[in-house]
Amino acid sequence: MTDDKAPELLRATANKKLGQHFLFDPDILKRVALAGGPVDGADVIEIGPGPGGLTRALLDNGVRKLVCVEMDDRFAEALLSWPEASQRRLAVHKGDATAIDWPAFIDEHGLGQNIKIVANLPYNVGTPLFVGWLNQMSLFGTMSLMFQKEVAQRICAKPGSNHYGRLAVLSYAVIEPRMAFTLPPGAFKPPPKVASAVVSAKPLAEDKAYPHLDALQTVTAAAFGQRRKMLRASLKQIMTQGTTTEQLLESVSIDPTRRAETLSQQEFRDLTTAWKAL
Ligand code: SAM
Numbered sequence: 339m340t341d342d343k344a345p346e347l348l349r350a351t352a353n354k355k356l357g358q359h360f361l362f363d364p365d366i367l368k369r370v371a372l373a374g375g376p377v378d379g380a381d382v383i384e385i386g387p388g389p390g391g392l393t394r395a396l397l398d399n400g401v402r403k404l405v406c407v408e409m410d411d412r413f414a415e416a417l418l419s420w421p422e423a424s425q426r427r428l429a430v431h432k433g434d435a436t437a438i439d440w441p442a443f444i445d446e447h448g449l450g451q452n453i454k455i456v457a458n459l460p461y462n463v464g465t466p467l468f469v470g471w472l473n474q475m476s477l478f479g480t481m482s483l484m485f486q487k488e489v490a491q492r493i494c495a496k497p498g499s500n501h502y503g504r505l506a507v508l509s510y511a512v513i514e515p516r517m518a519f520t521l522p523p524g525a526f527k528p529p530p531k532v533a534s535a536v537v538s539a540k541p542l543a544e545d546k547a548y549p550h551l552d553a554l555q556t557v558t559a560a561a562f563g564q565r566r567k568m569l570r571a572s573l574k575q576i577m578t579q580g581t582t583t584e585q586l587l588e589s590v591s592i593d594p595t596r597r598a599e600t601l602s603q604q605e606f607r608d609l610t611t612a613w614k615a616l
Contacts, residue, residue: 380452381454384396453536479540556576
């Protein structure tokens with residue numbers, strides 16, 4: 339976007355339903371692009387390129403191949419006219435990122451190992467997309483993702499903090515997340531109602547990652563679904579006949595009167611492994 343009036347025009351025509359809040363400051367865009375480390379020579383997936391500020395920063399910082407997913411045809415078409423698209427360094431997939439089958443997508447676009455995901459995510463689908471990626475982390479490398487600040491805090495939260503919950507437990511099971519930086523609403527056009535933050539995340543090594551994310555999702559949904567209840571009560575809904583919640587919890591040395599937000603990552607792993615074995 340080279341026309342100086344373009345940001346104002348886009349602000350006026352932004353589609354709220356698609357979570358369109360755009361970034362135009364080249365310094366900020368470079369920080370987002372490099373929040374997870376250098377991208378030189380990397381294969382990158384960007385969700386929601388919009389007018390292409392982050393797309394440009396990624397290409398200018400040496401990405402080998404960039405595949406963008408965009409639902410708004412106005413932006414998808416415009417990107418296809420960039421020189422990098424005819425040079426096949428840039429590909430554009432028109433459609434809904436939440437509907438993508440990632441292994442097939444990676445195959446179709448000829449992407450290699452350690453694929454980075456970099457995005458200023460549309461707020462309405464940011465969390466489901468992120469949880470979907472956590473479930474398939476073996477496909478991906480570093481992620482640098484802009485969320486609403488509150489979601490970023492929930493991803494990076496530690497036990498006992500106000501933001502600690504299911505999202506943090508699932509995240510720390512497979513990645514090492516870090517709050518890279520925050521941005522005020524005024525950094526975007528049009529400004530969103532709340533602050534935003536970039537989370538950068540490295541996948542955990544295979545021997546450090548927890549392999550049963552499906553089961554961890556079931557256990558954490560029950561535990562945090564009724565977070566004010568003691569675990570001996572909140573876990574009842576996922577028990578099979580024959581074992582009580584007290585027996586399950588005591589088998590992994592967790593006091594049944596504790597509440598979900600006090601359990602560490604390791605305790606959740608131990609609890610899930612024991613529950614899975616019932
Ligand atoms: N990357 C641009 C930037 O930083 O200025 C735009 C970010 S804007 C927050 C989110 C973008 O995601 C919009 O361009 C919007 O059209 C697109 N989008 C919204 N929902 C989407 C979905 N489900 N799949 C793919 N793109 C989507």
